[in-house]
Amino acid sequence: MEIEKYKKLKNGKYELILSNGKSLVLYEDTILKYNLLISKKINNSDEILEFDKKCDAYYSGLKYIKNCARSKKEVREKLLKYDYNEDYIKEAVEKLEKQGYINDLVYARSFLNNKLITTSNGPYKIKQEMIKKGINETIIDEVLREYTADIQIEKIDKIITRMIKSNKNKGNRLLIRKITTELTNQGFYKELIKQSIDKHEFNDDHAIAKKEYEKLYKKLSNKYSGNELEYRIKQKLYQKGLVYEEE
Numbered sequence: 001m002e003i004e005k006y007k008k009l010k011n012g013k014y015e016l017i018l019s020n021g022k023s024l025v026l027y028e029d030t031i032l033k034y035n036l037l038i039s040k041k042i043n044n045s046d047e048i049l050e051f052d053k054k055c056d057a058y059y060s061g062l063k064y065i066k067n068c069a070r071s072k073k074e075v076r077e078k079l080l081k082y083d084y085n086e087d088y089i090k091e092a093v094e095k096l097e098k099q100g101y102i103n104d105l106v107y108a109r110s111f112l113n114n115k116l117i118t119t120s121n122g123p124y125k126i127k128q129e130m131i132k133k134g135i136n137e138t139i140i141d142e143v144l145r146e147y148t149a150d151i152q153i154e155k156i157d158k159i160i161t162r163m164i165k166s167n168k169n170k171g172n173r174l175l176i177r178k179i180t181t182e183l184t185n186q187g188f189y190k191e192l193i194k195q196s197i198d199k200h201e202f203n204d205d206h207a208i209a210k211k212e213y214e215k216l217y218k219k220l221s222n223k224y225s226g227n228e229l230e231y232r233i234k235q236k237l238y239q240k241g242l243v244y245e246e247e
Contacts, residue, residue, distance in 0.1 A: 001018055001020060001041065001042045001043075001045070002018065002019035002040060003016050003018060003019075003036060003037075003040045003041065003042065004017050004019055006036075006037060009025070012059070013025050013026060013027055013028065014026055014027075014028060014031050016036065016042075018042070024042075026048070026052050027055040027056070027059065029051075030048060030051055030052045030055055033051060034048055034051075036048075053084070053085070053088060054088050054091060054092070056084075057079055057082075057085075057089055057091070057092040058091075058092040058095055058096070060078075060079060060082055060084075061075050061078070061093065061096050061101075062096065064078050064079075065096070065101055069106070069107050069110050070102070070107070071104055071107050071108075071133040071135055072093060072097065072102050072104055072134060073133060073134020073135075074133060074134065075093055075102060076089055076093055076134075079092065104134075104135050105142075105143070107133075107135070108130055108135050108139050108140060108143040109143050111126075111129075111130060111133070112126060112143050112144065112146060115129075116147065116151065120155050120158070120159060120186055121186055121187050122152060122156075122183070122186045122187030122188030122189070123144050123152065123187060123188070123189070124187035124189065125186060125187025126144070126187060127140050127187075128187070130143075149192060152188060152192055153192060153195070153196055155188075156183060156188055156196045157196055157200075159179070159182065159186070160179055160183075160196055160200050163175070163179050163182065164179075164202060168203060169211075169212055169240055170240050170241055171240060171241030171242040172203070173241050175202065176202075179197060180194075180197070212237060212240060212242055213233060213237065216232075216233045216236050216237070217229070217233060220232050220233060220236075
């Protein structure tokens with residue numbers, strides 16, 4: 001089939017006008033590989049179209065990572081959504097990786113730095129997030145060495161200080177449990193959590209209990225009296241991890 005004329009498009013493709021009146025849009029890579037602009041003929045259209053589909057998978061992957069770094073798994077999953085042939089996807093991902101557009105080690109470092117700047121997540125939580133991104137655990141463990149104990153303790157201390165300030169009406173034992181749970185859920189390890197908690201000063205339980213008792217007494221004495229009032233107050237204090245005994 002003869003190529004009567006061609007037009008270069010803005011997206012790195014060529015539109016070929018064929019002798020049968022039809023047109024064919026192909027990537028420049030395909031044009032160059034099969035020397036179409038010089039030969040002016042298309043003799044093996046199935047092979048040409050197959051190669052062009054491979055190019056399409058590659059450029060779709062390249063477009064996906066253009067403005068934001070992606071892991072190998074993310075690129076592969078994105079291409080799967082486009083219903084490309086598995087072989088095309090494998091070839092596209094390998095090519096992007098060889099060219100340095102995909103690099104899970106570089107990606108993991110960037111991911112960690114972003115989390116350190118924008119979140120209070122601990123190393124375990126970040127590790128789980130990286131695993132979901134398909135990052136190899138050997139790479140993850142190497143990168144997480146940069147999340148030193150000093151950086152972790154600084155973040156832990158900030159969380160503890162904030163929680164002490166925002167939970168002034170709770171008993172220390174209950175507050176420490178709450179802090180430990182919060183920090184564990186954030187992905188910090190218990191050894192550092194305990195180390196940090198031990199160096200913090202907490203409010204005096206008796207002083208907190210006395211203040212809360214007086215507030216509750218004033219609030220509940222309009223509804224209750226005697227033993228019922230005392231029971232209601234002690235119940236509320238217990239929920240806050242407090243016990244009040246008059247001196």
